[in-house]
Amino acid sequence: MRIGELAKATGTKAETIRYYEREGILPAADRTDSNYRDYSDEHLATLIFVRRARALGFTMAQVRELLALSDHEDKPCRDVDQLVQRQLGEVTRKIADLTSLQDELQHMLRSCQADRIGECRIVESLARPLR
Amino acid sequence: MRIGELAKATGTKAETIRYYEREGILPAADRTDSNYRDYSDEHLATLIFVRRARALGFTMAQVRELLALSDHEDKPCRDVDQLVQRQLGEVTRKIADLTSLQDELQHMLRSCQADRIGECRIVESLARPLR
DNA sequence: CTTGACCTTGTAGTTACTACAAGGTGCATA
DNA sequence: TATGCACCTTGTAGTAACTACAAGGTCAAG
Structure with missing residues (x-):
């Protein structure tokens, strides 16, 4: 190719x-x-x-790290474990943020289809209190 | 402040x-x-x-668009609807990708905790057939 | 045998920051 | 009153991750 x-x-x-x-x-x-x-x-x-x-x-650095997991045969399990834990935390946080954003967008869509302008809480959807 | x-x-x-x-x-x-x-x-x-x-x-452009949804009182509902649909599609795709990546990372963690190196399918987790 | 889509290396521009520098103001504290 | 820090301005330059373009070589179709 x-x-x-x-x-x-x-x-x-x-x-x-x-x-x-x-x-x-x-x-x-x-x-x-x-x-x-x-x-x-x-x-x-x-x-x-x-x-x-x-x-x-x-980031590119993170992508590099993720790719490196592909050939982890030569690295101690503990190191890999730590890295995976860290990446997993970030992934989970991203999913939570995106799900919240998705909810808000769906809400906007519904209120728009009902042809009445609802309150837009899109900023709040991501800006809710820090965890 | x-x-x-x-x-x-x-x-x-x-x-x-x-x-x-x-x-x-x-x-x-x-x-x-x-x-x-x-x-x-x-x-x-x-x-x-x-x-x-x-x-x-x-991107910054997308952030601008999302922020613009906050004051959509002055825009026709149809335009807002289209934009929201588009953003929603992207958000949903991102969630699917991240969930897939999350599954794979969790799998790696389990196999690592069992102290035996399992096959790493991290690349495949995102590189599966295009939808 | 030419046209156009591909390939090469190399340089320069873009986006979204990030870091200084130089020179000035505001303000709390020793 | 002086020190020092946070802030203000404009400006330049550096970084990350591309993206585009230039100059020139390769290759298959018509």
Whole structure:
């Protein structure tokens, strides 16, 4: 699979894919005789993962950490455990925030369909008292 | 409430708060006699909202749109409805992805606590077939 | 054998901050 | 009264994570 195909399949710019390779986010692809990058299905899966994780607000550093979990055979279980705990906490917090936002958007939709403007509590949906 | 206090309360740099004001994300604060910015509880709520939304992967443009929903009295219901539908779709997709990631992280934690290294499917958790 | 879509490396621009610097004001406290 | 800290302004520059463009090479279709 060449870079353009991979780009299309993932909605990523070819430039961004090469950037990920430079940054070590995506492993370097094999090269064809004419020096073109030749991607595998694993590359595809990793890139989809990276793009989703980025869209969910994870930094590159966090994405790197998450990817590193993939080959945790060589690391002590305790370290992996700690990292996973930390990521899990962040994921759970994000889900809570998004669910709250979802509730509010659904509420707005209902009141809009009823054709009467209800109070909009969208800011409050995320700005409720800190946990 | 002065800028330093607001910064502390929200974990935002004072520079960033002034930047948000320049960008029109945060309404300009009142000024004291000595020209200090004087923030209200609404400012606080808005800033918490902005920071959370940004952490959830929304762009500044999307945050602007979401904030605009707060004063939708002056806009036709149909427009608001469309925007809300769109945002709702994105929020729902994010929740699905995060839930999938959460499942995988929890699975890793269990297998780690059992002190045997299980297969890591973290990439697959987000890279499953596109919907 | 040319056209156009692809590929390469490299540089520069964009977004959303973040950090200084320089120079000034406000205000509590030793 | 002096010290020191938080704040004000404008401005420049750095960072992260892309994104675009330039200059030139490769390749399959018509």
